[in-house]
Amino acid sequence: MEKRKIQIFDTSLRDGEQVPGCKLNTKEKVSIARKLEFLGVDVIEAGFPTSSPGDYKSVQEISKSISKTVVCALSRAIEKDIEIASLSLKNAKRPRIHTGIGTSDCHIRYKFNSTPEKIIERAIHAVKYAKKFVEDVEFYAEDAGRTENEFLAKVCETVIKCGATVINIPDTTGYCLPEEYGNKIRFLKENVKGIHKIILSTHCHNDLGLATANSLAGIMNGAEQVECTINGIGERAGNTSLEEIVMIIKQNNHLNFFTDINTKLISSTSCLVSKYTGMKVQANKAIVGVNAFSHSSGIHQDGVIKKRETYESINPEDVGICESSIILTARSGRSALAYRYKKLGYFFNKNFLDSVYSIFLEYADKKKEITDIELKIILDKVNLKHKKNNQILHSHSRNDRRINVI
The missing domain is CATH 3.20.20.70 (Aldolase class I)
Structure with missing residues (x-):
């Protein structure tokens, strides 16, 4: 028809x-x-x-x-x-x-x-x-x-x-x-x-x-x-x-x-x-609200990172939004944390990610949301901790800052 x-x-x-x-x-x-x-x-x-x-x-x-x-x-x-x-x-x-x-x-x-x-x-x-x-x-x-x-x-x-x-x-x-x-x-x-x-x-x-x-x-x-x-x-x-x-x-x-x-x-x-x-759009407004394509729950974040359609029925690009937002909170899991660090150019192995995640949770329990600036502060703390333990960090290129703990 x-x-x-x-x-x-x-x-x-x-x-x-x-x-x-x-x-x-x-x-x-x-x-x-x-x-x-x-x-x-x-x-x-x-x-x-x-x-x-x-x-x-x-x-x-x-x-x-x-x-x-x-x-x-x-x-x-x-x-x-x-x-x-x-x-x-x-x-x-x-x-x-x-x-x-x-x-x-x-x-x-x-x-x-x-x-x-x-x-x-x-x-x-x-x-x-x-x-x-x-x-x-x-x-x-x-x-x-x-x-x-x-x-x-x-x-x-x-x-x-x-x-x-x-x-x-x-x-x-x-x-x-x-x-x-x-x-x-x-x-x-x-x-x-x-x-x-x-x-x-x-x-x-x-x-x-x-x-x-x-x-x-x-x-x-x-x-x-x-x-x-x-x-x-x-x-x-x-x-x-x-x-x-x-x-x-x-x-x-x-x-x-x-x-x-x-x-x-x-x-x-x-x-x-x-x-x-001068009429602000409510955060949870369908389609155009700031939270319409934002995810803070660890389960949802993991699903969206693996495949967007698991928790989104609309592609954000279809309404002029570049991509979904992964918001880091105390409810976020390791996959969301690794995803956000990847956006900043950092790639971690599992052991190092575990170290980062433990310190991340300490920050997240005190704040509503963790910013990119705080992610870098957390990373510096983990690096300092590993150096004190005589562990060597290997960083590759500027664009591919792949961190491995040896």
Whole structure:
């Protein structure tokens, strides 16, 4: 069966920037947008132009700077929002307006103080109005995760008739379980007339830690686009992590999906976004965390040294990281210690390694991690000990410092 392409819609510059304290200036946004295009994302949501003059300018400048990727601007289902979004996209080669409205009972009653019928009327008007400015119009049914499927299907069918090209099904509060969200996507695929004419998109939040799992369930049930962010940044607990969903697709061939992402640029893109946003990546973050390819347990270290796949399902080189890290701690064994010394150019026989290891453990019990500088100090101590015992050390070439105890 032919693989199905999953479009990657990156909203780091819009939803991602909604994190408190995560403010990007126009120059930084343009730099990230260019990196995202180079990474291979299909759509860049550049901002919410009506929210501030700065956001408007950023969308405008990104539109000028991006040549291949779709540039998208968010708006509410309000004429002025849509007009401002269209103006900000004036120079975009491939512009998209992303407009929509809340569809859950909670949003209809309490946010809009409205009725389902009036919400549909506003959705119709918003899509028709946006189509006057651009051909590519994405509609979002905010809080779709908590929207009754029958009403959601009715909204989708209506906006398709009005010319929507993409429909976004957001789990706005991270409420859904994967099976529930997947079933929602499947229900729409099977019950909405004209659904085959448009791209169905996921947009999942991570309030319960299920954003990536829900997005995966969505595409497994027929969605063709995933809305996500670099490092999983975003409102509250964040959004679906781009690197996670992309690498799940890449590593699991049986899913029969593919993306156009150049995964070897993931690490550098993650670093750039972290640098500009000031949002540090948690150490144990999947794919891009500093510990994602680090090993400190002796059993794990021995396995990885013998064959990487024993404890790593992803090759670090596939995401732009040179190699796995062997971190020396009190839990490390002799093989890890020999491996790290080998990296420094030292090769030991078993007896000498035993001597080094005993002193290493003394250091490791006092510290969280042993550095290369400390490894050399330990080696000097062992050498001094052997000299006092009238033992001769033979060192070969500078590049091959093979130490033998005689």
